[in-house]
Amino acid sequence: MNTSHFFVTGDPMIYGADVSIVLVTIAIIFYLSYFKKWGWLWREWITTVDHKRIGIMYLLASLLMLFRGGVDAILMRLQLAVPNSHFLASEHYNEIFTTHGTIMILFMAMPFMFALFNMVVPLQIGARDVAYPFLNAVSFWLFFIGAMLFNISFVIGGSASAGWLSYPPLSESQFSPGPGQNFWIWGIQISGIGSLATGINFIVTILKMRTPSMRLRDMPLFTWSVLSSSIAILGAFPILTVSLVMLTIDRLFGGHFFTMDGGGNPMMWVNLIWMWGHPEVYIVVLPAFGVFSEVVANFSKKRIFGYGSMVFSMIAISVVSYFTWVHHFFTMGAGADVNIVFAICTMIIAIPTGVKIFNWIFTMYRGRITVTQPLLWFYAFVPTFLVGGATGVMLAAAPADYQYHNSYFLIAHFHQVLIGGVVFGYLAGLYYWWPKLFGFKLNERLGKWAFWLWQIGFYVCFMPQYALGFMGMTRRIYTYNATMGWDMGWAPLNFISTVGAFLMGIGFIFQAWQIIYSIKHGERDVTGDAWDGRTLEWSIPSPPPVYNFAILPDVKGRDSWWYQKQEMKNGTYQEQPVKYEPIHMPKNSGIPFIMSGFWFVAGFGFTFEWMWMGVVGLIGVVLTLFARSFQYDTDYYISVEEIERTEKALAQKRYASVQRTAN
Amino acid sequence: MQHSIGAHVSDHDHGHVDHEGLKVLGFWIFLVTDCLLFATLFATYAVLHSHTNGGFTGKDFDVPGFIIETFVLLISSFTSGLAVLQMHKGNKKGLIGWLVITLLLGATFVGMEIHEFASMAAEGATLSKSAFLTSFFTLVGTHGLHVTFGIFWMIGLIFQVSRKGITSVTTRKISIISLYWHFLDAVWIFIFTVVYLMGVM
Ligand code: HEM
Ligand SMILES: [Cu+2]
Numbered sequence: 001m002n003t004s005h006f007f008v009t010g011d012p013m014i015y016g017a018d019v020s021i022v023l024v025t026i027a028i029i030f031y032l033s034y035f036k037k038w039g040w041l042w043r044e045w046i047t048t049v050d051h052k053r054i055g056i057m058y059l060l061a062s063l064l065m066l067f068r069g070g071v072d073a074i075l076m077r078l079q080l081a082v083p084n085s086h087f088l089a090s091e092h093y094n095e096i097f098t099t100h101g102t103i104m105i106l107f108m109a110m111p112f113m114f115a116l117f118n119m120v121v122p123l124q125i126g127a128r129d130v131a132y133p134f135l136n137a138v139s140f141w142l143f144f145i146g147a148m149l150f151n152i153s154f155v156i157g158g159s160a161s162a163g164w165l166s167y168p169p170l171s172e173s174q175f176s177p178g179p180g181q182n183f184w185i186w187g188i189q190i191s192g193i194g195s196l197a198t199g200i201n202f203i204v205t206i207l208k209m210r211t212p213s214m215r216l217r218d219m220p221l222f223t224w225s226v227l228s229s230s231i232a233i234l235g236a237f238p239i240l241t242v243s244l245v246m247l248t249i250d251r252l253f254g255g256h257f258f259t260m261d262g263g264g265n266p267m268m269w270v271n272l273i274w275m276w277g278h279p280e281v282y283i284v285v286l287p288a289f290g291v292f293s294e295v296v297a298n299f300s301k302k303r304i305f306g307y308g309s310m311v312f313s314m315i316a317i318s319v320v321s322y323f324t325w326v327h328h329f330f331t332m333g334a335g336a337d338v339n340i341v342f343a344i345c346t347m348i349i350a351i352p353t354g355v356k357i358f359n360w361i362f363t364m365y366r367g368r369i370t371v372t373q374p375l376l377w378f379y380a381f382v383p384t385f386l387v388g389g390a391t392g393v394m395l396a397a398a399p400a401d402y403q404y405h406n407s408y409f410l411i412a413h414f415h416q417v418l419i420g421g422v423v424f425g426y427l428a429g430l431y432y433w434w435p436k437l438f439g440f441k442l443n444e445r446l447g448k449w450a451f452w453l454w455q456i457g458f459y460v461c462f463m464p465q466y467a468l469g470f471m472g473m474t475r476r477i478y479t480y481n482a483t484m485g486w487d488m489g490w491a492p493l494n495f496i497s498t499v500g501a502f503l504m505g506i507g508f509i510f511q512a513w514q515i516i517y518s519i520k521h522g523e524r525d526v527t528g529d530a531w532d533g534r535t536l537e538w539s540i541p542s543p544p545p546v547y548n549f550a551i552l553p554d555v556k557g558r559d560s561w562w563y564q565k566q567e568m569k570n571g572t573y574q575e576q577p578v579k580y581e582p583i584h585m586p587k588n589s590g591i592p593f594i595m596s597g598f599w600f601v602a603g604f605g606f607t608f609e610w611m612w613m614g615v616v617g618l619i620g621v622v623l624t625l626f627a628r629s630f631q632y633d634t635d636y637y638i639s640v641e642e643i644e645r646t647e648k649a650l651a652q653k654r655y656a657s658v659q660r661t662a663n
Numbered sequence: 664m665q666h667s668i669g670a671h672v673s674d675h676d677h678g679h680v681d682h683e684g685l686k687v688l689g690f691w692i693f694l695v696t697d698c699l700l701f702a703t704l705f706a707t708y709a710v711l712h713s714h715t716n717g718g719f720t721g722k723d724f725d726v727p728g729f730i731i732e733t734f735v736l737l738i739s740s741f742t743s744g745l746a747v748l749q750m751h752k753g754n755k756k757g758l759i760g761w762l763v764i765t766l767l768l769g770a771t772f773v774g775m776e777i778h779e780f781a782s783m784a785a786e787g788a789t790l791s792k793s794a795f796l797t798s799f800f801t802l803v804g805t806h807g808l809h810v811t812f813g814i815f816w817m818i819g820l821i822f823q824v825s826r827k828g829i830t831s832v833t834t835r836k837i838s839i840i841s842l843y844w845h846f847l848d849a850v851w852i853f854i855f856t857v858v859y860l861m862g863v864m
Binding site: 131132135196200201203204208234235237238239241242243245246249250253254255256257259262263264265268272622626629630632 | 685686688689692693695696697699700703704707710711714715716790791792793794795796797798801812815816819820822823827832836
């Protein structure tokens with residue numbers, strides 16, 4: 001391979017990207033060197049095993065990816081705004097929708113979700129860390145490296161263009177030769193292994209690391225949603241891993257799993273990938289449901305209505321989501337009997353989801369409601385998800401799906417549930433828990449601007465697409481001619497849709513501004529309990545000390561912190577003497593980062609089909625595993641004196657600012 | 664801060680979790696995912712086993728070869744059990760001895776498998792010949808890779824045991840690898856039945 005193929009050439013936009021990547025890299029290196037921050041970066045972040053810091057890194061990465069995926073979306077909408085557009089060439093359009101879909105699901109939604117897992121779960125269950133802090137760091141770095149590998153395809157080697165689920169035979173080497181498709185495979189393979197490990201980590205964390213007095217039925221609903229999502233990860237991600245290995249074998253070693261010749265069967269991929277893919281959409285939406293349960297209860301000042309049915313419906317969703325995958329290809333020709341089974345299973349999922357929506361509404365009924373940013377996003381979620389769910393049931397009607405399949409109706413549907421459910425849910429969670437992690441609230445006024453831009457933009461962008469679907473516009477087309485555009489009426493609707501996409505883009509810019517602005521001017525919270533919360537995470541300072549809880553909390557049922565505050569108010573609370581004990585903590589480690597570096601080498605090698613490099617990378621991975629196995633000195637104790645010092649300082653800080661506000 | 668958290672009931676062990684037990688539990692859950700990984704490979708094999716593209720079929724497997732392989736692996740599973748027994752008796756030498764025997768048997772198994780694959784390839788039955796062979800080599804090869812990884816892992820643990828002796832940490836590590844080894848044995852029983860026996864029948 002010569003360099004003219006190695007670097008992507010010929011497109012001014014990509015040259016622009018090359019230049020900006022180089023400039024940003026130089027700027028970062030300069031900043032870190034000038035302010036002597038390399039050591040800080042290594043000690044405090046790269047080697048950290050603290051779930052709070054890992055959560056923050058996930059959050060940063062996912063917001064960056066939301067930006068990248070969003071730019072892709074805007075480019076696509078620009079291309080489609082008018083008929084016969086020459087803004088993007090057809091191949092470039094293919095690359096962009098593939099990248100957009102892959103990034104949004106795997107490198108935006110997943111890490112955003114893991115950010116919330118990490119930022120919240122240990123604090124909600126009164127734990128000092130996750131079950132396997134080292135593995136947690138490994139998961140993060142695998143995700144990060146996978147995302148980077150996928151992203152560099154933009155400037156090196158060329159991007160994948162076979163769609164976000166890369167159906168064969170198109171994704172086989174015969175039709176998609178070269179590194180682009182391999183980037184897709186290895187990017188999500190590496191990060192997928194990390195996701196699987198996170199699933200295991202949080203199942204064990206929730207089952208085993210709860211403060212001893214917390215029973216399962218005392219757990220906050222967000223924690224329950226993480227448990228059900230993690231169980232779904234456990235079932236789904238091994239299938240993804242294997243499917244990707246099989247596609248690799250086809251592409252690199254001439255295998256015949258999914259080829260048209262040699263007895264291969266492309267539809268087998270379609271089945272396998274959706275056996276992962278459908279549960280995957282529930283994996284990402286369940287935690288959003290969990291966020292809403294916390295937000296609604298908190299801002300209604302009531303305990304959640306129908307706790308048991310909430311738990312049951314989440315578990316039911318994660319189980320039934322395994323029996324719906326065929327609804328993505330009713331048109332395959334499996335026959336009416338098969339289609340009917342999957343159609344019914346799909347429709348059944350609407351029931352537990354509906355139950356949850358009713359429960360949230362009943363929780364608000366007669367509550368003392370304060371409308372804050374997190375609650376606003378819940379208000380937006382309800383109608384949006386309702387319509388998205390209803391169009392989902394339309395798609396689930398197998399005979400009718402022959403009309404909707406692969407049309408813009410589908411595009412509108414899944415964006416409605418993914419944006420209305422997943423993105424709105426995670427943003428609600430971000431606004432809600434931000435003060436916990438950072439000690440200040442995000443500015444309300446800028447947030448409202450962002451909120452309304454997102455809302456209006458969303459409906460302006462996606463409602464016309466339902467109509468376009470009915471008018472015969474199929475997904476993944478890069479342009480349409482003037483006859484379609486003007487005589488058949490596609491052009492005005494497409495133009496409106498593009499306007500909506502820009503409004504959402506501006507909404508995102510407001511959010512970026514909101515975060516930067518609030519770092520300086522945001523309302524500081526010194527109580528640790530910014531929203532007068534109900535669950536344990538609000539009982540400790542914000543941001544929490546490394547060990548979270550100086551003393552493991554004693555829980556007396558659900559919403560324990562809320563009832564404790566009641567008791568404290570009316571004077572019935574019995575204060576117990578505090579007695580600290582040394583706290584056992586994991587040591588930082590550079591191995592997760594180094595191991596991921598080797599994964600990068602391996603992934604890069606296999607992407608360019610340089611086997612030697614791939615093998616070197618894998619050997620490196622195994623060696624780092626060995627290095628870890630030989631490490632015995634992996635933990636330390638925080639002494640009682642140090643805990644006392646920290647707690648005293650925290651208490652003083654709070655006291656001082658209470659004084660300041662009192663004056 | 665102090666008063667914001669309820670008192671600490673100190674009849675449990677300072678809330679310190681049993682880290683070794685936790686790791687064993689995590690490994691069990693990992694095995695569930697590994698099971699699903701093999702289940703997916705078995706399912707593909709089931710779909711593709713008749714897609715032989717006019718070449719090598721299940722009837723052509725080397726019968727004495729795979730039967731000996733099976734015995735070697737079964738015995739190694741037994742010897743890994745003996746190693747654990749010695750560990751619980753606190754006998755470090757016995758533990759190491761049985762581990763060495765286990766890994767030698769494992770290596771024999773892998774060697775025989777490589778030989779089987781090589782002779783098939785020499786007959787023209789390569790991975791790229793047919794969908795059946797692709798799925799065969801992938802399923803059986805994945806198991807073989809697991810065994811190979813286990814061998815290196817076991818070598819690492821032998822060093823650790825000889826250096827550190829039988830401690831709570833090494834006990835946990837040995838328990839985990841023996842769990843892994845038995846698991847691979849169980850998977851092999853399925854391969855033996857579904858791939859080889861049903862193939863030659
Ligand atoms: C922020 C506003 C967004 C806009 C304006 C947008 C726009 C688009 C457009 C124009 C397409 C291509 C349609 C086609 O030509 O077939 C697309 C595809 C897709 N989008 Fe989005 N999108 C947005 C957000 C999201 C989010 C948040 C997710 C997931 C969490 C997502 C997931 C996908 C997927 C999976 C595809 C399919 C890609 C493929 O066909 O392979 N999008 N989107
Ligand atoms: Cu689905």
